Amino acid sequence: MDNDILLQINDLHAAAGEKEILRGIDLTIRKGEIHAVMGPNGAGKSTLSAVLTGKPEYTVTSGSATFMGKDLLAMKPEERSWAGIFMSFQYPIEIPGVTITNFMKTAINSKRKAQGIEPMKAAEFLKLLRSKMAFVKMKPEFAKREVNVGFSGGEKKRNEIFQMAMLDPVLSILDETDSGLDVDALKIVADGVNSLRTPLKASIIITHYQKLLEYIEPDYVHVLKAGKIVATSGKELVGEIEAEGFDKF
Amino acid sequence: MEGNGRYVETPGGRYVDIPVKSGPDTLVVKAGTAFNRSYVINAGSSVSMPANHIIVEEGSLTDICIIIMPGVDADIPITVDLIGEGSDFSLSGIYICGSEERVSLETVVRHRVPGCKSNQHFNGIVSGTARTDFFGRIIVAPDAQKTEAYQVNRNILLSDKAKVNTKPQLEIYADDVKCSHGATIGRLDEEAQFYMRSRGIPLEEAKVLQMLSFISPVLNHIRNSAEREVVAKDIDEAIRKIL
Numbered sequence: 367m368d369n370d371i372l373l374q375i376n377d378l379h380a381a382a383g384e385k386e387i388l389r390g391i392d393l394t395i396r397k398g399e400i401h402a403v404m405g406p407n408g409a410g411k412s413t414l415s416a417v418l419t420g421k422p423e424y425t426v427t428s429g430s431a432t433f434m435g436k437d438l439l440a441m442k443p444e445e446r447s448w449a450g451i452f453m454s455f456q457y458p459i460e461i462p463g464v465t466i467t468n469f470m471k472t473a474i475n476s477k478r479k480a481q482g483i484e485p486m487k488a489a490e491f492l493k494l495l496r497s498k499m500a501f502v503k504m505k506p507e508f509a510k511r512e513v514n515v516g517f518s519g520g521e522k523k524r525n526e527i528f529q530m531a532m533l534d535p536v537l538s539i540l541d542e543t544d545s546g547l548d549v550d551a552l553k554i555v556a557d558g559v560n561s562l563r564t565p566l567k568a569s570i571i572i573t574h575y576q577k578l579l580e581y582i583e584p585d586y587v588h589v590l591k592a593g594k595i596v597a598t599s600g601k602e603l604v605g606e607i608e609a610e611g612f613d614k615f
Numbered sequence: 616m617e618g619n620g621r622y623v624e625t626p627g628g629r630y631v632d633i634p635v636k637s638g639p640d641t642l643v644v645k646a647g648t649a650f651n652r653s654y655v656i657n658a659g660s661s662v663s664m665p666a667n668h669i670i671v672e673e674g675s676l677t678d679i680c681i682i683i684m685p686g687v688d689a690d691i692p693i694t695v696d697l698i699g700e701g702s703d704f705s706l707s708g709i710y711i712c713g714s715e716e717r718v719s720l721e722t723v724v725r726h727r728v729p730g731c732k733s734n735q736h737f738n739g740i741v742s743g744t745a746r747t748d749f750f751g752r753i754i755v756a757p758d759a760q761k762t763e764a765y766q767v768n769r770n771i772l773l774s775d776k777a778k779v780n781t782k783p784q785l786e787i788y789a790d791d792v793k794c795s796h797g798a799t800i801g802r803l804d805e806e807a808q809f810y811m812r813s814r815g816i817p818l819e820e821a822k823v824l825q826m827l828s829f830i831s832p833v834l835n836h837i838r839n840s841a842e843r844e845v846v847a848k849d850i851d852e853a854i855r856k857i858l
Contacts, residue, residue: 419813422805447815459810463828472824473814480815512828529814 370396372537372568373418373438378429379593380417386427387413389593395537398565402579402604403572405590406612411572412456414590415541419453420446433537448477450536454526454543461513466525469513470495470532477533498531501561502554520551527558538562539570544578556581576608589615623788625757630788632756635670635696635727642666646699649676653837655846658686667692671731673699680836682846683710683718685853692721697731697759707736707836711850712745712777713857719748724766726759726789735766738833740826742773742857749781753796757788766796771803771829773857819858826854 373395380388387410395401405411417424420443431438475485502524514522523543530538543555559569559582587603588595596615620631644650683689710718724733741747753764770779783796803825811821837843
């Protein structure tokens, strides 16, 4: 077995209800790599990230996906998080009544509990929280805000990157995190991803714009169309898509 | 009860002016005083409820919170007469039903004089084959101008076999008032559950967080923080049991 492989997807088919959306995805992601997945609307980009994180509405009809050698598809969403997978949501969800502090404390300590580790000490947690908030330039008062409630589009995305930094995932999936962001917010997202760019980690950047990829240089670019990866190349593919669109694939 | 009242015709309809009468079960919140109390009703324990009739005098401040824990059948009628100007009255409650409880709450809040404020806030979590009824009436007399009266009843239904009945009513005979009422019956948001799970929070824990956050605005009516923490801990345990 190739020990560098983090995620191995073979001939993955998935449906939402009766409708088949993914029609045979093959993808291998190794440690240290950044993969961009581009494609037109309706190609299955968001379905791919939903299936990888275990969203209940989607059914895998055939094929396989392993994460660090384990059957990913057999794992619950929370177990995938504990294993080191993180998805930045395209549309982050509001959780009324739950503060960011309480949310993150519960998240971190749930993972520690699952691993048989004691809860993080309050002082250590607060220090971590403050440093990661500063890293994504979130104002400290957001710690007491209810998760995503009343946040602007940019604030929601920043909160996603903050959570990513807090949970320190092995594989981060950014599902159109760049849509609707101004350049400053885009740079924060890029800094977040680039900070996790280590020889042991990997990222999947799902987007249909090339803007974010000016700040995060991908190792591979895939074109997803009608539920299949129809082209794979290096970062030069981004320019080609920008110039000619997805029609040629 | 309305039989011995005097009828007053108003543009808003016929107001029945019933004399205020205190009885053995009447609690009087005296002018200029404060009355804060929470009542936790546990299965098997006997907690004496606040009087089922409360008279609120001028310039007083009342905050009553009733917490009905799982396993309790309860039938609680409360009538409130606001008879002194400038008083502030709050009645709130939480009910958590997990099996076959029957809980009935019936409130009547009468604003008889001008310039009083009343607030009612009841949140319930209902599961199993439990049934809850909430009947809440606010009556604002023709003379009770500058009244502020609010009432909310929110419910989370956890099972298809449980039943929630809620009926808020406003009867307003004065024309310069601020009043609102509302009732909701909903389920736990599954999108939010998936979001929490994707961050490593197990499904059960996600549900507990959702329910605690649903309860928390009512819990804040318990002013004594030590008491509130004890109740919060009991509620946390109760919620985990009915999941």
